[in-house]
Amino acid sequence: MMSKHDTTSEMTRALHDIGAGGGGGAQDVSGPLLPASRFLESVVSALKAIRANKMRSLLTSLGIMIGVMNVVGMVGLISGVNRSVADLFSSMGTNSFVVTKMPAGNFNYTEYLEYMRRPDFTHRDAEAIAEQCPAVVAVSPQAIVVKKIKHGSRSTKEIGVLGVTPEYQYVSDADVGDGRFFAWPESDRKRQVVVLGHPVAEHLFGERDPIGQNVLVGNRRFRVVGVMSPMGEMFGQSLDEYVIIPYSTVGKLYGARLMTRLSVKARSGEEVDAALEQVETTLRIRRGLKPAQRSNFEIITQSQLTEMYENLTRITWIVMIGVSAIALIVGGVGIMNIMMVSVTERTREIGIRKAVGAQSRDVLTQFLVEAAVLSGLGGIFGLLAAVGLTKAVASATPIPASIELWSIILALGVSISVGVFFGFYPASKAAKLDPIESLRYE
Amino acid sequence: MLIQLEGVTKVYEVGTEKVNALGGVSLSIEKNEYLAIMGPSGSGKSTLMNVIGCLDTPTSGSYRLKGQEVGDLDDDELAEIRSAEIGFVFQTFNLLPRMTAFQNVELPLIYSKAHRRTRAERVWGVMDAVGLRDRAMHRPSELSGGQRQRVAIARALINNPSIILADEPTGNLDSGTGEEIMQVFEGLHRAGNTIILVTHEEYIAEHANRIIRLHDGLISSDERGVRGSSLGGPVGSAERV
Ligand SMILES: Nc1ncnc2c1ncn2[C@@H]1O[C@H](COP(=O)(O)OP(=O)(O)OP(=O)(O)O)[C@@H](O)[C@H]1O
Ligand SMILES: [Mg+2]
Numbered sequence: 001m002m003s004k005h006d007t008t009s010e011m012t013r014a015l016h017d018i019g020a021g022g023g024g025g026a027q028d029v030s031g032p033l034l035p036a037s038r039f040l041e042s043v044v045s046a047l048k049a050i051r052a053n054k055m056r057s058l059l060t061s062l063g064i065m066i067g068v069m070n071v072v073g074m075v076g077l078i079s080g081v082n083r084s085v086a087d088l089f090s091s092m093g094t095n096s097f098v099v100t101k102m103p104a105g106n107f108n109y110t111e112y113l114e115y116m117r118r119p120d121f122t123h124r125d126a127e128a129i130a131e132q133c134p135a136v137v138a139v140s141p142q143a144i145v146v147k148k149i150k151h152g153s154r155s156t157k158e159i160g161v162l163g164v165t166p167e168y169q170y171v172s173d174a175d176v177g178d179g180r181f182f183a184w185p186e187s188d189r190k191r192q193v194v195v196l197g198h199p200v201a202e203h204l205f206g207e208r209d210p211i212g213q214n215v216l217v218g219n220r221r222f223r224v225v226g227v228m229s230p231m232g233e234m235f236g237q238s239l240d241e242y243v244i245i246p247y248s249t250v251g252k253l254y255g256a257r258l259m260t261r262l263s264v265k266a267r268s269g270e271e272v273d274a275a276l277e278q279v280e281t282t283l284r285i286r287r288g289l290k291p292a293q294r295s296n297f298e299i300i301t302q303s304q305l306t307e308m309y310e311n312l313t314r315i316t317w318i319v320m321i322g323v324s325a326i327a328l329i330v331g332g333v334g335i336m337n338i339m340m341v342s343v344t345e346r347t348r349e350i351g352i353r354k355a356v357g358a359q360s361r362d363v364l365t366q367f368l369v370e371a372a373v374l375s376g377l378g379g380i381f382g383l384l385a386a387v388g389l390t391k392a393v394a395s396a397t398p399i400p401a402s403i404e405l406w407s408i409i410l411a412l413g414v415s416i417s418v419g420v421f422f423g424f425y426p427a428s429k430a431a432k433l434d435p436i437e438s439l440r441y442e
Numbered sequence: 443m444l445i446q447l448e449g450v451t452k453v454y455e456v457g458t459e460k461v462n463a464l465g466g467v468s469l470s471i472e473k474n475e476y477l478a479i480m481g482p483s484g485s486g487k488s489t490l491m492n493v494i495g496c497l498d499t500p501t502s503g504s505y506r507l508k509g510q511e512v513g514d515l516d517d518d519e520l521a522e523i524r525s526a527e528i529g530f531v532f533q534t535f536n537l538l539p540r541m542t543a544f545q546n547v548e549l550p551l552i553y554s555k556a557h558r559r560t561r562a563e564r565v566w567g568v569m570d571a572v573g574l575r576d577r578a579m580h581r582p583s584e585l586s587g588g589q590r591q592r593v594a595i596a597r598a599l600i601n602n603p604s605i606i607l608a609d610e611p612t613g614n615l616d617s618g619t620g621e622e623i624m625q626v627f628e629g630l631h632r633a634g635n636t637i638i639l640v641t642h643e644e645y646i647a648e649h650a651n652r653i654i655r656l657h658d659g660l661i662s663s664d665e666r667g668v669r670g671s672s673l674g675g676p677v678g679s680a681e682r683v
Contacts, residue, residue: 037558041552048540049540052540348536349538351536352536352537352538353549353553354497354521354524355495355497355524355530355536356524356525356530356549356550356553356597357521357522357524357525357526357550357553357554357601358521358553359517359518359521359522359553360517360518360521361518362553435497436492436497436498439497439532439536
């Protein structure tokens, strides 16, 4: 320990060294700090203030955490679902569209009856389109009936039996995994041949080779010529639970009026629009429609299907946004509340800061940054929770849910904005405090 | 003239009642004066200090600091003056409890926008000046009262202010520690600083070379040259320098 005397002389010397002497003003102050490093400092001091009240801060940021988890988790989930739907649509065949009696989307019973009264498509319609539309490369009429498929003692539940022409392969891009698709002669002669969906073959035959075996479609005997490659699943629902038989055979066995649609494939992506127009014109002429008359058929493109799907998911989005907004508002009010408490508790600190030269905007910034950091931490926790949630969903269900970069930006952006918004009132209250009264505050 | 007050009044309104904390104070203080303000409790000492320190503005009258009329300034300009010209030392130290001594001393530099690189050097400089280099990384709760007050003095010094204002700086200290703090002020005065300090104790006031007595918000006496001959240097070592 230094003696009192030594201390004094040491001090005096030091004072001369630093040039104290009431020069007035801090002349050796260099230019203003870089805003970035100044900002970083306030973030660090905000983190310190938050750390001083760990439990309180954690509870406060819980609301934000739940809100952000909800936003990010749901966004991940929905974009996962969207992706699998997009996959499905593109597996329907590139550059292809369908011509049907009924439009895609919702309609009521009266409309349904009206659509049902529309003329059916005939084989001749399909031939006309193939011949008269230069932008069309393939047409496949399709008819669907629902039957049980049986082999020996094994049977499936009722599944779709799709009647198509061999062109279906080109129109739909569907691949035959095993054996072959049926050929034109078989189709023309209305042969009872069938191509099985992958799980159907597995269910009926197990390990055994189904090719050349007989199955019952309903109560008619069909010979298996091929098995389709699996397309996969969506929402735990297999996309492969169907069988394919020749279109003409459907007509022979179940009546020709069953044809419900035509699948059409355009020559290329650029020619899809031309194909749509040509198909419409061809059908209108064949049906003798006058220019003023509405078409009595519908053309459904993949983009229409996508749009329809998006309309459906939009409702989910709206609900999700509503729930998230409520969680974030509740979280934000929590932050506002805790910041009010903090401002009151730290009135004296504010007084001290002002006494040593802090301006109102310095205090404002300090508390705004603190609110933003508090809320941002909630956002980070929410993001981590959402990552966990999506991982769990992705491993437990077939939905390819995932967190993308933009949802991280969204999480931080949303939570920080909420913090700044709800922190503004307490922060401006702090900024407006009178220095003397604050210093006197007990 | 560093400080010039003319007919400064401060009126507080509490409900319908008006309290005349300062009733018309005229006072001039020059550079490197060492002034003690004395007076009974409630006589307006702290109020006067707050006005001089630009924490508060007069209700009427004129206060010029380095020729600048303080009454004309807005809150942010007052904050700038506090940052550049004023160093406060309080009776209750008023350190931020969660920060180390070093960080407390550094605080005014953040608001005076001193460059980060020069900050540490300056903090160490004033820490040396108050003899607390080895306690720099301690928090206030880990320091004695006297050490805390030295930290507060270092903080007051950091921006190299024109005036150091101390409101009962020894009020919360025992007489021995109080005497040590007074020696720090002694050194500061010797180094050329202007010091204004409020005290209740005659023996503390005797360190100053001018004593002003307040009574009900008015100056009742103004003695100059108290010190010098009658008291001499309180400590031999100080004279060695
Ligand atoms: N914010 C305020 N509102 C109302 N009255 C006030 C306020 N601040 C001070 N006063 C009054 O002004 C007068 C002077 O107060 P001041 O604090 O300047 O006295 P002081 O001389 O410092 O007293 P002490 O020695 O007890 O610290 C007192 O009567 C006090 O009650
Ligand atoms: Mg007082």
